[in-house]
Structures are given as structure tokens and as C-alpha cells.
Amino acid sequence: MLNRLKQQPDAAEPVSFFEFWPGWLFYTPIVAYWIALGVRYRDFGMPTAANPLISTGGLCGESKSSILDMAGPYARRFIAPYVILDTDRDDLARAEAALDAAGITGPVVVKPDIGCNGTGVKLARTRAVLGDVLAEFPRGVRLALQRLITWEHEAGLFYIRHADEPRGRITSVTYKDVPVLLGDGTSTVSELLERDPRTRLLPHIYRPRLVDRLQDILPKGGRLPLVFTGNHCKGSVFRNGINDITPELTDVLDRIMRDFPEFHFGRVDVKFRSVEALRQGKDFEIIEINGVGSEATHIWDARTTLREAYATQFHHYGEAFRIGAENRRKGWKSTTLPAGIRLWLEQRRLLRSYPLND
Structure with a gap:
């Protein structure tokens, strides 16, 4: 069976019906919406101006360390x-x-x-x-x-601040649970994977990393984490934590993000001690910061409906276009289409060269 951090009741189904659709299928309406906004704003790359000091605004091909290097003294205290x-x-x-x-x-x-x-x-x-x-x-x-970061729990905090706003806001909180197999002393790892209602539906995600352990028998009560990285497409279980957005957490995150020059739109991935501490804006460290290419990842909670997922996506990309337009009026420029395509292709080349993640 799987063990997960529980803050909400389990969904009726272990996987939503669209959760693992092919990317081309799920994102086609979003691409169409992006094109429509590009026509409206007369610039298909407008969102790249939302974070004008980051390459492509963080849409693709950006250096993760260069974003963290921009941190001022207050923000630096929170970065691992x-x-x-x-x-x-x-x-x-x-x-x-x-x-x-x-x-x-x-x-x-x-x-x-x-x-x-x-x-x-x-x-x-x-x-x-x-x-x-x-x-x-x-x-x-x-x-x-x-x-x-030794704290067990991980979350993605989506942050938005318009160019003319003195303060930003958190629009999404996503908890990222690493699924853990619990041994019973008699079943193999393969049998435990097949028995769980989620992992048996997603063998292509979980089994490749466990190929050398599939016939191992976990001792009773033994724990085997199935993934290390807190990424949905790599097997982590995402849950909507919108109810845990508090004024205290918003104040701290806003002060952190305003210590990054000209940062207006993106997701901050953190590890934290406990939900109670996070709600108070305490005891968390930043893993990385993502720009306009990031998502409000609570849409991958199995309880989220397809309509809610698209509404969230449309809202956030609409905000990225609006902030990009605001920054354009201040003199910032968006990334040109040829430059964006070049960086995207280079990123794809690099991704193919990396080893399998833990």
C-alpha cells in the first residue's frame, strides 16, 4: 500500500480522468488560448516580459541558478x-x-x-x-x-504581482507528496505496486526506477519511497492546498519575491517542516523559482475537474499576458519568436542528454 501525507480526504478515484492525458491533448486548448491572446496583444511572446530580467521570462531555456543569484539579502536567507x-x-x-x-x-x-x-x-x-x-x-x-533540505514536505507556491502593485499575492498552493510503499513482509515490490490503486495504473512512471528491486520483499512496516523529485509527471502525488493561503504566508512570500528585481509571475518550490508552520510563514526553504513557464500545479490534484483545470490555466496565462503588457509600457521588451524557439530547442536537446532522475 502507499503512504502519503494526509491533509484532505482521498479523492474518489486515485487518478483524475485527464491527469495523464498526452501533453498534446491536454494543452491544445491552452495553446489556442495563448494564440488568441497573442493576437489581441499583438505579441505572441508577451508573457516573456512579465519577468524581464530572466531569459524568456522563465518560459524555457532559463538558467535556474541565475534566477536564484538575483536574490537580495532578505530572500537569500530562505534559499537552500x-x-x-x-x-x-x-x-x-x-x-x-x-x-x-x-x-x-x-x-x-x-x-x-x-x-x-x-x-x-x-x-x-x-x-x-x-x-x-x-x-x-x-x-x-x-x-x-x-x-x-531535510524537511520532508514539499509545496509549490504560485506568486503574482502586477507591475503597478506594491504587493503580490499567492494564487495557488500545491502539496507534493512522495508516494511510499509499505512492506508487509511477504509481498514483492512488484506485487505491492500492482496492488495499489494508483501505482498499478501508472507502471510506466514507477517501475523503471525500481527495475532492480521489483522482486525484493519489503519487511513488514518497511518503507520504500517511489520517487525523489516533487514532480507530477515523475510520480509525485499533488494536492490542492488553497485553503492554507494565509495573510502571514502571503506577507513573507511577498517580501521574499519583491527582493528579486522585476519578478512578477511564477512558482516558488519549497520544502517545509509542517503545514501549521507554513501557514504562519515559518520554517520553509526555497528549492527553486520558476517563471512564466510554470503552472499552478494544484490542477493535478485528482479532485480537480477538467473545467477547473482549464479555468486555472486560462486565468494564469491571462495574467502573464497582462503583466507583460504592463512591463512593455514601462519599456521592457519580450523575447522574439526566433530566440524563443532556439532556446526551446536547446532545452529539449539538453533534456534528452540527462540521466533518469531519482
Whole structure:
């Protein structure tokens, strides 16, 4: 069976009927809406001006570390420390030197500096494992090595602030639960996967990472996390946490995001100690910050209807166009279509080169 952090009752179905539609099918209406807005605003790349100091506004091909590097002194206090490494030769020695100089000890998360959906994200609990992880990446790739945040729980907080607004707001909270198999002392991992109502529907997501353990028998009460990265398409279970948006959390996040120059639209991924602490704006650390290419990921809660999902998507992309237009009036420019396509193609090339994520 699976064990998950529970804050709401389970959905009637383990997977919504559209949750794992092919991307082309789910996103076709959204692309059509984007095109319609592009015609209206006379600029199909208008949202890229919503965060004008980030490449493409964070739509694609942006450097994750360059966004975090923009943090002012207040925001920096909330970001889990990290270093950058360009793969080449003597990767482990150079990584160890950088980590030691930054005072980062213990496990680190290795992730591509350009990427999406958790592709290539790996956990290195020891320096020896770190060497093996670095060797899995192609040469000439920039990686971020970030201190592992030990708090168990993860959330995505969507933040919007219009160009003429002194304060921003949180429009979405998504809890990201890592599914965990609980052993019974007699069943194999394969049998446990087949028995669970969710994992048996999604063998292509869970089984490839467990290919060497499918015949293992977990001891009674033993726990086997099925994924590491908090990404829906990689197997994490998403839940809508909209009821946990509080003035206290909004105030703290708004102060953090206003410490990033000209940031107006995107999702902040965090790990936190408890829901109670998060509601108070306490005890959380930032993993990464995503721009206009990010989603309000609560739409992947199995309780969300298709109509609600599209309404959420249309609202958020509409806001991105409006903020981009506001910034254009202030003199900022959007990314041109040729430049955007070039960066998108480069990102796709890099994604194909990364190893399977943990």
C-alpha cells in the first residue's frame, strides 16, 4: 500500500480522468488560448516580459541558478545554499572544493541548471555517490549542487504581482507528496505496486526506477519511497492546498519575491517542516523559482475537474499576458519568436542528454 501525507480526504478515484492525458491533448486548448491572446496583444511572446530580467521570462531555456543569484539579502536567507559546476574533467574534486568553500556538508541534490519537470535530478548522500552521479551527465553541462533540505514536505507556491502593485499575492498552493510503499513482509515490490490503486495504473512512471528491486520483499512496516523529485509527471502525488493561503504566508512570500528585481509571475518550490508552520510563514526553504513557464500545479490534484483545470490555466496565462503588457509600457521588451524557439530547442536537446532522475 502507499503512504502519503494526509491533509484532505482521498479523492474518489486515485487518478483524475485527464491527469495523464498526452501533453498534446491536454494543452491544445491552452495553446489556442495563448494564440488568441497573442493576437489581441499583438505579441505572441508577451508573457516573456512579465519577468524581464530572466531569459524568456522563465518560459524555457532559463538558467535556474541565475534566477536564484538575483536574490537580495532578505530572500537569500530562505534559499537552500548551492554551488555551480560545469562538467568536464576532475568533476568530483572540483565539486568537493566548491562545496567545502560554500560550507555545504552532507547530502546534496544534483540538478541540471537548465531543465524542467525534475528531469536529471539526482540525490547524492555521500561524496563517493556524488562522483558516480556526476559521471552520469554528459560533458559541458552546467549543474547546480544544492544542500539537501531535510524537511520532508514539499509545496509549490504560485506568486503574482502586477507591475503597478506594491504587493503580490499567492494564487495557488500545491502539496507534493512522495508516494511510499509499505512492506508487509511477504509481498514483492512488484506485487505491492500492482496492488495499489494508483501505482498499478501508472507502471510506466514507477517501475523503471525500481527495475532492480521489483522482486525484493519489503519487511513488514518497511518503507520504500517511489520517487525523489516533487514532480507530477515523475510520480509525485499533488494536492490542492488553497485553503492554507494565509495573510502571514502571503506577507513573507511577498517580501521574499519583491527582493528579486522585476519578478512578477511564477512558482516558488519549497520544502517545509509542517503545514501549521507554513501557514504562519515559518520554517520553509526555497528549492527553486520558476517563471512564466510554470503552472499552478494544484490542477493535478485528482479532485480537480477538467473545467477547473482549464479555468486555472486560462486565468494564469491571462495574467502573464497582462503583466507583460504592463512591463512593455514601462519599456521592457519580450523575447522574439526566433530566440524563443532556439532556446526551446536547446532545452529539449539538453533534456534528452540527462540521466533518469531519482
